[in-house]
Amino acid sequence: MGVTGPPGPVMDRDEVDRALARLGAEHKAVEDSLLALQDHAGRRLLEGAGLTGTTRDRWQSTERTITLLWAYFDAYTAALHDAREVRARRRWPGREELAELTDRLRGESVHVSGGAREQALLSERFTLEQLVRRMNELYAASLDVIVTADAVWSALPARIDLLAAELGRTRSLAHSVGVRPGEHPAGDELESITAELTALRSQVVSDPLAFWQPATGSSAPGGGRPDTGRYDRAARALEDIRREIEAVLQVRQDSEDRLLRVRDVLSRADRTLAEARTARGEVLAKIAASEVPAVSGPPTVLHERLATAAEYRRHAQWHRLSPLLDSLEREAEDELLRARESLTAVTAPLAVRAELRGRLDAYKAKVARLGAAEDPLLIERYDAARRMLWSAPCDLRVAEQAVLRYQQAATETLSGPRDDRGNQW
Structure with missing residues (x-):
């Protein structure tokens, strides 16, 4: 203004x-x-x-x-x-x-x-x-009120949600080693942190301006930062409990820790495969004339063998558990790698489309910078390529040709002689 x-x-x-x-x-x-x-x-x-x-x-x-x-x-x-x-x-x-x-x-x-x-x-x-x-x-x-509230909403709820997810994982781990409310001080503290995070998130969502620290001497709208004091205290308390639970876990034998790692790897592989299946549906809906590889199901055999390994440990059958754990660790990592490769292969068409969009807009910006934005041929070819890239389903082969035609036209237009301001003679 x-x-x-x-x-x-x-x-x-x-x-x-x-x-x-x-x-x-x-x-x-x-x-x-x-x-x-x-x-x-x-x-x-x-x-x-x-x-x-x-x-x-x-x-x-x-x-x-x-x-x-x-x-x-x-x-x-x-x-x-x-x-x-x-x-x-x-x-x-x-x-x-x-x-x-x-x-x-x-x-x-x-x-x-x-x-x-x-x-x-x-x-x-x-x-x-x-x-x-x-x-x-x-x-x-x-603007100060709007920007400030938006800044708090953009920062704190997401951080609280991440901490709550970490809290959920820590509680599950605590239960697995017998750390529960009423039975262990750390279990009671976990319940207290859960209540604090629930209340904190509710208050941040309904009253974000109460969690803002203005910058000293700043008059610009939105000058300052979110007040993360309560969040930081909860995060430190959770970290202390996590260390305490890890100390309890150290009392257990190495086999339990290895089982947990295998279970985590398989869980990540399951989530990755689920993400790949969801992404495959999205690609099939948005991208035409593209071969999308199939996604395999969850590694049920490995989960069954993991359950067997847990039974071996429960019954102290260490001689059977040791070789099984060795093979499970290798195969779980291989399964996670295959799941990631599957996700990469499935989403490749979307990456290609994103690259074409970026290339098209980059050439348009170059054309505009050099004063040829109003060229009718360039406008026509840009609009044609953009319609293809932003329509669903998008035919990548046809869209790529449209982008190439726009690039060629832009190169030909921009290759002519120009004055000091970039205008073509």
């Missing part, structure tokens, strides 16, 4: 024209800023969230501020329109028109009815400079 020029004596025609041009540019900048504020993802989240506490109060105030901003902008628009009409009366304005234009452009000519501020004024009068300054202030305050 911009700032108008200072007031002064009666303006001449050139000063008026320059002022109107500057005001038109400022009008466009203000409008773009307001529309961006309207479409900001953080604003949409705030409008749809069940807010509480500080965030609820500040967002209610911000919604009123945004409404007032639009009222100011409408008044600014009307004032600019009226000034342009006065200027359009005569090509060579006389003294009377210049005096009127000076008053409109530099005087308190903007009247805003019904503006509600701290003093509950029924109406306000501004110079254009004052109005732009006021809109800048309200815009910065509104």
Whole structure:
């Protein structure tokens, strides 16, 4: 958002024209800023969230501020329109028109009815400079609330979810070694951390502004960082418990640890294969004329052998368990590798499509930078390639040919002689 020029004596025609041009540019900048504020993802989240506490109060105030901003902008628009009409009366304005234009452009000519501020004024009068300054202030305050809430929502809930997932794995591990609530202090602490993370996430989602630390001395919207104090304390507590459980695990023999590792590898292989099966369906739906390899089912034989190994350990049949564990460790790693290779092979068409999209947009940017963006042939070939790449199902072979045709046309167009500004002669 911009700032108008200072007031002064009666303006001449050139000063008026320059002022109107500057005001038109400022009008466009203000409008773009307001529309961006309207479409900001953080604003949409705030409008749809069940807010509480500080965030609820500040967002209610911000919604009123945004409404007032639009009222100011409408008044600014009307004032600019009226000034342009006065200027359009005569090509060579006389003294009377210049005096009127000076008053409109530099005087308190903007009247805003019904503006509600701290003093509950029924109406306000501004110079254009004052109005732009006021809109800048309200815009910065509104943007600060939106950006701040969005920053907290973008940072903390995801981190809390990751910590909660780690907590779930730690609890499962704790149960496996007999660390349970009411039976071990670490089990009670795990329950306490679970309750804290549940409450913390709920509060972050409903009142994100309560978890923001403004930067000292910063006046820029969104200056500061999320307050992660409670999260950090929970993470440290969980890490302490995890170390304690690991100490308990060390009491067990090496065989249990090896079994857990094999189980984890097989679990990752299962998840990878499940992801590959899901990805295969997506590829078949989005990519045409492409051979997508089949995805094998879960390694049930290995899971059965893992269950046998657990039974050997339970019954202390170490002589049978040792060779079985050796083969299970090798075969589980091989299975995970095959699952990853399967996922890579299945998603290869999507990678090809992404590469073609990137190449197409890169050439378009180059064409635009060198001043050939309006070339009809380039526009036609770009649109054709883009339709192919952003349609479903996408025929990669045809799309690649379309991208190559656009590249060739762009190369031919850009290979001609150009002036110092990049324009073709």
